[in-house]
Amino acid sequence: MxxxxxxxxxxxxxxxxxxxxxxxxxxxxxxxxxxxxxxxxxxxxxxxxxxxxxxxxxxxxxxxxxxxxxxxxxxxxxxxxxxxxxxxxxxxxxxxxxxxxxxxxxxxFFKSYFIAHKSAGLTPGEQLPEALRGKTFTFGAKGSTSGRLMPEFYLREAFGIAPEALFKRVGFSGDHSRTLALVQSGAYQVGALNYSVWDQAVAKGEVDTEQVQLIWTTPTYxxxxxxxxxxxxxxxxxxxxxxxxxxxxxxxxxxxxxxxxxxxxxxxxxxxxxxxxxxxxxxxxxxxx
Structure with missing residues (x-):
């Protein structure tokens, strides 16, 4: 047993x-x-x-x-x-x-921010400025909603042409943190990124607002x-x-x-x-x- x-x-x-x-x-x-x-x-x-x-x-x-x-x-x-x-x-x-x-x-209620280096000479406004023409511009990842899809949609809506025809040079940083770093350094004059990444970086004191600033906010999506x-x-x-x-x-x-x-x-x-x-x-x- x-x-x-x-x-x-x-x-x-x-x-x-x-x-x-x-x-x-x-x-x-x-x-x-x-x-x-x-x-x-x-x-x-x-x-x-x-x-x-x-x-x-x-x-x-x-x-x-x-x-x-x-x-x-x-x-x-x-x-x-x-x-x-x-x-x-x-x-x-x-x-x-x-x-x-x-x-x-x-x-x-998500949104994207357009940010610009001081060298671009752009000021914040309620519309995308005509002065964007001819600047250098970076998106985030090619498949990003907030770093590429919606920013490109609003650029095409405002100017009626593809980004490659609007800007002197177009890049893809790969992610939102990198977009912020590239614009802040002056490697690109303008960029688009996820609003929360910018807001967090500002809150942590990681953004030099003497070098880079928010110039436009998309409608929400x-x-x-x-x-x-x-x-x-x-x-x-x-x-x-x-x-x-x-x-x-x-x-x-x-x-x-x-x-x-x-x-x-x-x-x-x-x-x-x-x-x-x-x-x-x-x-x-x-x-x-």
């Missing part, structure tokens, strides 16, 4: 061990819109939070570019991603059934969101998508929220981003990734 009891206990322990070994890992990524150190800190916190809430291992997988984030999502290397408006629309178009689950409260693949329940069990959505919407850790920075997260759906898709198609950026 003792032998049978011991054998049963061994089998149970082996079963638990096997279950632990085969427990699926949930992975997510994010567009690399700021410097890598900031992203690793933010999303490392996020991985810990989601692991606790979901009851399974969660890993953040960093990527080097916006297209890499979209590819990882399409190939199921990640099941969730923190996308910008454009990258989210592009990724969901490639993965049938994928959904936007949550957005920051502020992401409902929807932007960042958490998008998930449509097959989460099939991969992780019935009700998993609902559980994940609840975890995202109930984040209340001040440090985690501040790392984004967002007041809170609110519900999102694919329809919110139709204006982004329409704009991307209008200026032929929908398939630019």
């Amino acid at each position: 003792r032998l049978l009891t011991a054998l049963a206990a061994l089998l149970v322990s082996l079963g638990v061990f096997a279950a632990e070994k085969t427990q699926p890992e949930f992975t997510f990524t994010a567009i690399p819109d700021q410097n890598e150190a900031q992203l690793r800190e933010r999303f490392g916190q996020m991985a810990s939070y989601l692991s606790e809430q979901l009851g399974l291992p969660v890993s953040y997988i960093p990527v080097k570019s916006y297209p890499a984030a979209i590819t990882a999502f399409r190939n199921n290397q990640v099941q969730l991603a923190w996308f910008g408006g454009l990258s989210g629309v592009q990724a969901r178009a490639l993965v049938p059934g994928s959904v936007a689950l949550a957005q920051g409260y502020e992401d409902q 929807p932007d960042y969101q958490w998008s998930a693949r449509g097959d989460l329940d099939a991969q992780f069990g019935a009700g998993f998508t609902e559980k994940l959505t609840r975890a995202l919407l109930t984040i209340d850790d001040p440090a985690l929220l501040q790392s984004f920075p967002r007041q809170r997260f609110v519900p999102a759906n694919n329809g919110f981003y139709q204006p982004i898709e329409d704009t991307a198609r209008a200026i032929e950026l929908m398939n630019s990734w």
Whole structure:
């Protein structure tokens, strides 16, 4: 009898061990819109939070570019991603059934800033100045909503020509922090970037306002969101998508929220981003990734 009891206990322990070994890992990524150190800190916190809430291992997988984030999502290397408006629309178009689950409260009213080095001789105003013609200009990443898509849309709307025809030289910095650094240094006279990156840098005293200033703010538009693949329940069990959505919407850790920075997260759906898709198609950026 003792032998049978011991054998049963061994089998149970082996079963638990096997279950632990085969427990699926949930992975997510994010567009690399700021410097890598900031992203690793933010999303490392996020991985810990989601692991606790979901009851399974969660890993953040960093990527080097916006297209890499979209590819990882399409190939199921990640099941969730923190996308910008454009990258989210592009990724969901490639993965049938994928959904936007949550957005920051502020992401409902996102905006871009146009900033200029003092050498450009530009002054703040309510409209894009005619004096932009012939200046050097940098966008952020090519697939960025706030660093490229919407700034280009408003430039074309105001001047009726492509940026390459409007400016003496056009560049793509790769991320918002780099755009700010390039304009502040004078490497480019003008640039467009995510408003929150500028506001945070100003608040931290990282902007030399004697060298660079804000000259124009775009109208608001929807932007960042958490998008998930449509097959989460099939991969992780019935009700998993609902559980994940609840975890995202109930984040209340001040440090985690501040790392984004967002007041809170609110519900999102694919329809919110139709204006982004329409704009991307209008200026032929929908398939630019």
